[in-house]
Amino acid sequence: MQLHTSLVIAILFLVSSCFAVKDYLFKSCEQNGFCHRNRHYAKEITLDPNFISPYSVSPESISIEDSIIKGIVVKQLPHIDTSVEFPFEVSILCNSFHFKLDENRESKQQVVNHQRYNETVEWAFVDGVDTNREAKFNKDERSIDVSYGHNKVTIEFHPVKLTFFHRGNEVLVVNDKQFLNIEHQRSKEDNEDNVLPQETTFNMFSDNFADSKNDKLPLGPESIGLDFNLKGFSNLYGIPEHADSLLLKDTSGREPYRLYNVDIFEYETDSRLPMYGSIPLLMAVNAHEALGIFWVNSADSYIDITRQQDSTVHWMSENGVLEFVIIIGESPQKVNEEYGKLTGNVQLPILASLGYHQCRWNYNDIKDVLEVSSKFDEFEIPYDTIWLDIEYADNKKYFTWDSENFGDPAHMLKVLNRTGRNLAVIIDPHIKTGYEVSDAIVSQNLAMKNNENEVYYGHCWPGESVWIDTLNPKSQSFWNELHKTFMISDEHKNLFLWNDMNEPSVFNGPETSAPKDNLHYGQWEHRSIHNLNGLTYHEATYKSLIDRLPTQRPFILTRSYFAGSQRTAAMWTGDNMSKWEYLKISIPMVLTSNIVGMPFAGADVGGFFGNPSGELLTRWYQAGIWYPFFRAHAHIDSRRREPYLLGDPFRSYVKDAIRLRYKLLPVFYTSFHQASLTGAPVLKPVFYDYKDSTDDGVYDIEDEFFLGNSGILAKPVTDEGAKQVSFAAPKFSNENFFEFTNGIVSGKVYHDRLSAELSDVPMLLKGGSVVPMKNRYRRSSRLMRHDPYTLVVALDKNGRATGNLYVDDGESLNSEYKLLTFIVDKEGISLSSTGDYAFSVSIEKIIIVGADFAIDTVSSGRVISESEKITIVDPKEFPVKFGKGSLSHDEL
Numbered sequence: 001m002q003l004h005t006s007l008v009i010a011i012l013f014l015v016s017s018c019f020a021v022k023d024y025l026f027k028s029c030e031q032n033g034f035c036h037r038n039r040h041y042a043k044e045i046t047l048d049p050n051f052i053s054p055y056s057v058s059p060e061s062i063s064i065e066d067s068i069i070k071g072i073v074v075k076q077l078p079h080i081d082t083s084v085e086f087p088f089e090v091s092i093l094c095n096s097f098h099f100k101l102d103e104n105r106e107s108k109q110q111v112v113n114h115q116r117y118n119e120t121v122e123w124a125f126v127d128g129v130d131t132n133r134e135a136k137f138n139k140d141e142r143s144i145d146v147s148y149g150h151n152k153v154t155i156e157f158h159p160v161k162l163t164f165f166h167r168g169n170e171v172l173v174v175n176d177k178q179f180l181n182i183e184h185q186r187s188k189e190d191n192e193d194n195v196l197p198q199e200t201t202f203n204m205f206s207d208n209f210a211d212s213k214n215d216k217l218p219l220g221p222e223s224i225g226l227d228f229n230l231k232g233f234s235n236l237y238g239i240p241e242h243a244d245s246l247l248l249k250d251t252s253g254r255e256p257y258r259l260y261n262v263d264i265f266e267y268e269t270d271s272r273l274p275m276y277g278s279i280p281l282l283m284a285v286n287a288h289e290a291l292g293i294f295w296v297n298s299a300d301s302y303i304d305i306t307r308q309q310d311s312t313v314h315w316m317s318e319n320g321v322l323e324f325v326i327i328i329g330e331s332p333q334k335v336n337e338e339y340g341k342l343t344g345n346v347q348l349p350i351l352a353s354l355g356y357h358q359c360r361w362n363y364n365d366i367k368d369v370l371e372v373s374s375k376f377d378e379f380e381i382p383y384d385t386i387w388l389d390i391e392y393a394d395n396k397k398y399f400t401w402d403s404e405n406f407g408d409p410a411h412m413l414k415v416l417n418r419t420g421r422n423l424a425v426i427i428d429p430h431i432k433t434g435y436e437v438s439d440a441i442v443s444q445n446l447a448m449k450n451n452e453n454e455v456y457y458g459h460c461w462p463g464e465s466v467w468i469d470t471l472n473p474k475s476q477s478f479w480n481e482l483h484k485t486f487m488i489s490d491e492h493k494n495l496f497l498w499n500d501m502n503e504p505s506v507f508n509g510p511e512t513s514a515p516k517d518n519l520h521y522g523q524w525e526h527r528s529i530h531n532l533n534g535l536t537y538h539e540a541t542y543k544s545l546i547d548r549l550p551t552q553r554p555f556i557l558t559r560s561y562f563a564g565s566q567r568t569a570a571m572w573t574g575d576n577m578s579k580w581e582y583l584k585i586s587i588p589m590v591l592t593s594n595i596v597g598m599p600f601a602g603a604d605v606g607g608f609f610g611n612p613s614g615e616l617l618t619r620w621y622q623a624g625i626w627y628p629f630f631r632a633h634a635h636i637d638s639r640r641r642e643p644y645l646l647g648d649p650f651r652s653y654v655k656d657a658i659r660l661r662y663k664l665l666p667v668f669y670t671s672f673h674q675a676s677l678t679g680a681p682v683l684k685p686v687f688y689d690y691k692d693s694t695d696d697g698v699y700d701i702e703d704e705f706f707l708g709n710s711g712i713l714a715k716p717v718t719d720e721g722a723k724q725v726s727f728a729a730p731k732f733s734n735e736n737f738f739e740f741t742n743g744i745v746s747g748k749v750y751h752d753r754l755s756a757e758l759s760d761v762p763m764l765l766k767g768g769s770v771v772p773m774k775n776r777y778r779r780s781s782r783l784m785r786h787d788p789y790t791l792v793v794a795l796d797k798n799g800r801a802t803g804n805l806y807v808d809d810g811e812s813l814n815s816e817y818k819l820l821t822f823i824v825d826k827e828g829i830s831l832s833s834t835g836d837y838a839f840s841v842s843i844e845k846i847i848i849v850g851a852d853f854a855i856d857t858v859s860s861g862r863v864i865s866e867s868e869k870i871t872i873v874d875p876k877e878f879p880v881k882f883g884k885g886s887l888s889h890d891e892l
């Protein structure tokens with residue numbers, strides 16, 4: 001009986017531990033030395049009305065040369081004659097304010113680089129970001145004014161304070177609350193003389209957290225903290241990755257948002273716990289302005305938010321230089337644009353990567369892959385890429401194929417290629433010990449090291465492994481060679497890559513990652529570079545693919561990412577679950593990624609862990625078609641759920657949803673093109689277009705969004721049993737929104753609610769839009785290349801509509817292109833284009849809604865239903881005006 005009870009308890013424990021995040025593996029702020037100390041300092045200061053900050057700018061130190069201000073911040077220590085100096089620099093980069101503060105540190109002859117890490121910017125920024133020479137400076141004994149564009153910043157010396165004005169309005173005060181804290185270099189022995197009365201010494205020289213006790217903290221405390229007081233901003237966004245709401249929450253008395261890239265097993269929703277990637281960009285928006293705070297730091301970080309009329313953001317990082325960029329603009333789009341000038345925009349993806357991706361852990365062998373592929377054709381469901389997880393390699397030794405099950409990969413690629421399909425395979429950064437790749441990594445000195453500067457060995461999927469150190473420039477040529485040999489023949493052109501586990505995930509490491517005192521190239525501690533580790537890895541892969549095929553756009557999916565990752569990879573939100581709440585949260589997560597310049601984002605359709613019901617899976621596909629990166633994936637223990645396996649009616653609903661994605665590919669591609677030029681979101685939150693609405697409700701809409709600038713508004717159903725949806729955006733607009741369920745217009749204007757049966761993908765089309773669609777079924781996007789377009793036109797209240805279409809060869813870097821603009825009004829349609837791509841764009845049909853004039857009188861178009869004002873016209877008979885560009889009537 002007793003045995004029975006303990007068995008039950010054990011089972012209960014197993015069951016509950018199976019379905020809950022192991023949050024005890026991750027440090028809370030309270031447990032994490034630097035966060036604990038910075039929060040404590042902030043609290044003490046807040047409680048002390050007589051507090052005088054020990055930090056000031058030395059007025060004599062200031063020099064202004066080549067549009068760069070240089071000076072010194074002095075920290076006065078409690079012992080009256082002792083102070084520490086921190087050199088700082090201020091400049092305007094493009095149109096943004098850039099601040100960087102370092103410390104002159106003495107070498108203590110250790111193996112570890114004792115300087116503050118200052119290369120985050122080199123990974124995050126694009127090359128050649130210019131200092132703006134137009135900025136004007138005005139200095140007196142107490143402050144300097146910097147003016148640029150419509151902005152002015154006053155830098156006060158004592159207390160140190162930076163006040164930002166936009167068109168004369170105060171928008172931001174940095175260090176308003178005097179939370180500035182720089183833990184300067186000191187030894188354990190003389191620590192007492194270096195600590196301010198408001199500080200605590202918690203975990204300054206050791207770490208008492210469960211798995212981190214071996215952390216030697218060789219450089220002692222080094223953290224930095226600073227507050228940003230946002231004047232008139234209560235709506236804050238960004239700082240992914242968290243499984244949380246779009247609008248950032250107040251963290252007073254709760255866990256701050258943490259940025260620390262980790263392999264978080266079975267993550268929970270509504271959580272500030274860290275996840276796989278981090279982008280330290282926070283965006284604040286109100287009716288008049290938008291403001292970006294880009295904290296250029298790749299160490300473990302926490303962000304405390306007090307959300308009110310004037311919100312406060314307290315940013316804390318474990319080490320590194322104190323560097324940030326302030327971006328101010330009229331709108332969120334402007335912030336995206338400026339951020340894109342600094343860190344680069346998303347690369348225009350290879351068109352095929354915008355199609356549907358079919359993944360699971362794992363397809364068993366080549367036969368399985370090809371069977372799945374042909375099943376899609378049998379059921380007439382399009383897909384572009386099939387994926388292989390870790391089991392394809394011989395014993396998880398990446399860059400090999402399991403000879404028994406994947407003996408002839410070139411053949412598999414060739415067969416897939418016949419129908420325009422691609423294969424994506426996984427290559428992780430942990431390399432199993434005891435085979436030629438890891439041997440070479442060790443012998444060529446390319447591995448991450450432990451705190452004694454010896455090769456670091458840890459555990460991951462293959463068992464004992466070493467980690468390639470992609471911070472080392474020498475790793476690149478080695479990595480290039482590996483890819484060249486692996487992707488040996490021309491058939492491998494349709495091979496895409498998946499870089500997973502690159503946080504890095506280490507099964508036996510602290511917080512499931514590498515020890516912070518591990519060492520990288522340059523003897524930098526892992527502590528300093530942790531959050532950009534994943535970026536260095538997928539960037540190395542990108543460069544290897546370019547090295548192999550210099551003209552083709554590579555496709556890489558990464559799990560871990562940082563600011564700048566958008567240039568070379570797509571991301572997904574990792575290991576979610578087959579539950580409704582994960583479907584729901586995926587939308588704000590993907591939107592947040594879009595807000596911070598990383599639009600190529602998606603979530604595992606269907607949920608990674610578990611087995612979704614037919615209804616959940618159907619709704620997930622219907623939502624998933626909107627993810628810029630659209631992939632279904634499932635855990636090795638989950639049941640097979642390829643769309644054709646579903647019973648009807650689910651199968652046909654899922655098929656329709658996937659087909660709808662393909663019909664909309666021209667819109668996705670055009671939106672990505674726009675994003676690649678301007679950093680604009682592909683999935684655009686509603687507040688982007690209606691931020692000046694008097695109704696504050698616009699700021700927390702997180703379940704509906706626009707597809708780029710196309711005018712398509714979507715609201716996926718994420719509630720079990722729901723049969724209708726209510727859109728919020730139309731009430732902020734003066735325009736009509738037309739019902740567009742399943743991509744079909746009926747001519748009806750939306751009011752209040754839209755029916756959303758399980759067969760329906762609810763969507764609206766804003767008056768004033770022209771949407772180019774490709775409506776014919778093909779097996780893959782490549783086979784749709786020459787298909788004609790259907791234009792869906794929703795006229796605005798003035799009887800006008802505009803839209804764009806971007807076309808190029810879909811796969812080359814620097815391909816020729818044509819960007820078409822359509823304008824439709826009473827007179828007919830006018831077309832203009834830029835770009836020289838010699839490709840005829842044929843339009844087979846124009847469908848018009850919202851016309852209060854009789855189109856059949858201006859054209860011989862066929863009016864199918866006068867009452868509902870839907871008109872279908874044959875473009876050959878529709879008046880066409882040709883604007884600039886090379887289009888001719890023959891192209892229609």
Ligand code: NOJ
Nearest residue numbers: 361389390500559574575
């Ligand atoms: C973790 C990834 O998040 C998941 O998608 C993948 O299937 C497993 N690693 C196995 O590679």
